[in-house]
Amino acid sequence: MGIKIENAQAQMRKGVLEYCILSIISRNSCYASDILKELKEARIIVVEGTLYPILTRQKNAGLLSYRWEESTQGPPRKYYELTKTGQEYLRELDKAWKDLIDAVEKIRNKKK
Amino acid sequence: MKKTIKTSLQGSVFFMDDDAFNELSRYLEEIGNRLASQEERDEIIQDIETRIAEIFSDRLGGKREVVTRGDVTAVISLLGRPEDIIDAGSEEPSSAPGTPPAGTGPHKRLFRDPDNAVLGGVCGGLGAYFNIDPVWFRVAFIVLTFLYGSSILIYLLMWLIIPEAKTAAQRLEMAGQPVNLSNISKNISQEFHKVKNNLKTIPESDGYRRSRNALQEFVRVIGEILLVGLKILGILIGTVFVLTGLIILIALMGTFFFHFAYLTPHIHVASFFNLQDALAIFTRPENVPYILGSLALTVGIPLLALIYAGVKLIFNIRTRNRIAGAIVFVIWLISVVSLTFFIIDTASNYSKSARINEITPLNISPADTLFIKCTPDKRSMNDFFKIDDFHLFRSPGNNELAGRPYFKIVNAGHHNPELEIYRKALGATRRDAIEHAEDIVTTWKTGNNTLYIDPWYTYSQHWFGQTVDYTLRVPEGTVICVDEELYLHFAPIITDDGYISYDIPGKCWVMTEEGRLERAE
Incomplete structure (x- = not known):
């Protein structure tokens, strides 16, 4: 059964990860390692590699844009920020998240 | 080191x-x-490479120079294994429900589809491979049976060559990604990408090894470029193989089972001859089925092998069935040997020749003018077979073969006018040859100072090199008027001194002392 729990966890995380990434970027424009740091602190991400495909796809979907910034150590970095569509999308997700939590809580707390 | x-x-x-x-x-x-x-791929890989560079820098920390395997292992455990990265993060937005998962990779293989089979699952597999409804392939195969049934052979061949999708993995590979232009170009560009990446790496080492390593690296990169080229070349060559094989196969099926086509520019065949007929005329009739069979195998096996090799090249099928190959090769050898036997056997029917001649005095006085005419020609020999100068005609009822006789006019010296008929034929023995010559039917008659000649000689249904020469001997000074019609029916008329003329019909001539014909007024 252990495998199944891991699967379920992975499924849950997957859905939420996209939302978390957008939320992080919405506060401040940031580059991949900043995002990773926060995701890791929050323990929502297991392996770093997962981030990159999501970023690229969100960018291609028009939710994100990026600019290049020079860095003191190493090569220039991609700084991501939300586009207008991205902001609207995030607002929708915020609402969906709230609804979801309410729904889950309601079910969990219901007395027999 | x-x-x-x-x-x-x-x-x-x-x-x-x-x-x-x-x-x-x-x-x-x-x-x-x-x-x-x-x-997506280029961009994601770039981002990941950037991250890897960061991790390497951190781990080296200015203390070490060289990235080791341990560093790479650390990177992988931090970033995750490929299947973790792509499976976890990728709900591909474009993929509609029901389409195969992208994770099966770009390598799609041709298999027979046992779940979607009417006969062997060939069309089902082709449908899955080209992402087309298999019904279209089925329709194509059925329609192509009208091309002398060639598609039946091709179907059986593909049934043999293409492996069945047995395991789950093979079924996934079969479904794979649709093989279309963009995916093919993607695969190829992927290969180039690999090569390009390899070009980016500059080999470095200490001292004298350096040049050797550079050379190795160079050879490896060149090798990969060649590999990509070879794959493309393989598909091209495979296509040429399949097309060539199919075209010749279809043409030969037509020749074997239906009417003769033009085999070479020198062979002209009118509509009614087909290969069986031709073989029955030139070989022992009872051998015809065996000759056809061994001929079909001798020619057909290499053609099918060509198509087989082509299909394998195009679809990159790597199956090798030595036993089947050996069996087919032995069958081919047997058919070649038996064909050789039949050829020798047939040739032996023509080893001896014989000639019969028959002299008939003509009841024509030397002072008279002799007219030469054709008997009314009611037969139409539309059916013919011609190789260079060799002609063979067949009567409409197919019960006899026919040829055009030669006609010669020479000086009789002091003799009376006479007609000599030579009938020549070949045979396995001299006796056979004589018999065959005697079988030749020639008809002619005289009357009213006129010689009527049948423009055909006929013989039975088998060819034994039958020919007929008419030689007309007339004394010097005889006037001969040759009907114009002879021009249409006879080979050129030959005179004593070997002079061949197409001009003789339609005019009157005088026999000279030297045996030549001179224009008579």
């Missing part, structure tokens, strides 16, 4: 040892293979 490779990761340069380099390239390649669209 270890070889190191100078590598550039998105602008940062690292020295990696051989193992580390190989592992990292494998890792990146595998991630790339899991990503469907070219655009």
Whole structure:
């Protein structure tokens, strides 16, 4: 059964990860390692590699844009920020998240 | 001592040892293979490479020079294995429900589909491969049976060549990604990408090894470029093989079972001859089925082998069935040997020749003018067979063969006018040859100072090199008027001195002392 729990966890995380990434970027424009740091602190991400495909796809979907910034150590970095569509999308997700939590809580707390 | 490779990761340069380099390239390649669209792949790989560069810098920390395998292992455990990265993060937005998962990779193979089979699952497999409804292939196969049934052979051949999708993995491979232009170009560009990446790495090592390593690296990169070229070449050659094989096969099926086509520019055959007829005329009739069979195998097996090789090249099928190959080869050898036997046997029917001549005095006085005419020609020999100068005609009822006789006019010296008929034929023995010559039917008659000659000689249904020469001997000074019609029916008329003329019909001539014909007024 252990495998199944891991699967379920992975499924849950997957859905939420996209939302978390957008939320992080919405506060401040940031580059991949900043995002990773926060995701890791929050323990929502297991392996770093997962981030990159999501970023690229969100960018291609028009939710994100990026600019290049020079860095003191190493090569220039991609700084991501939300586009207008991205902001609207995030607002929708915020609402969906709230609804979801309410729904889950309601079910969990219901007395027999 | 270890070889190191100078590598550039998105602008940062690292020295990696051989193992580390190989592992990292494998890792990146595998991630790339899991990503469907070219655009996404390049960008994601770039981002990941940037991150890897960061991790390497951190781990080296200015204390070490060379990235080792341990560093790469650390990178992989931090970033995750390829299947973790792409499976976890990729709900591909474009993929509609029901389409195969992108994770099956770009390599799609041709299999027979046992779940979607009417006969052997060939059409089902082709449908899955080209992402087309298999019904179209079925319709094509059925329609193509009208091309002398060639598609039946092709179907059986493909049934043999194409492996059945047995395991789940094979079924996934069969479904794979649709083989279309963009995916093919993606595969090829993927290969080039690999080669390009290899070009980016600059081999580096200490001292005298340097040049040797550079050479090795160069050879490896060239090898990979050649490999991509070879794959494309393989598909091209395979297509040429299949097309050539099919075209010849279809043409030969037509020849074997239906009417003769033009085999070479020198062979002209009118509509009614087909191969069986021709063989029955030139060989023992009871051998015809065996000759046809061994001929079909002798020619057909190499053609099918050509198509087989082509299909294998195009679809990159790597099956090898030595036993079946050996059996087919033995069958081919047997058919070649038996065909040779039949050829020798047939040729032996023509080893001896014989000639019969028959002289008839003509009841014509020397002072008179002799007219030469054709008997009314009611037969139409539309059916004919011609190789260069060799003609063979067949009567409409198919019960006899016919030829055009030669006609010669010579000086009789002091004799009375006479007609000599030579009938010539070949046979296995001299006796046979004489018999065949006697079988030739020639008809002619005289009356009213006129010689009527049948423009045909006929013989039975088998060809034994039958020919007929008419020789007309007339004394010097005889006037001969040759009907114009003879021009249409006879080969050129030959005179005593070997002079061949097409001008003789339609005019009157005088026999000279030397045996030549001179124009009579």
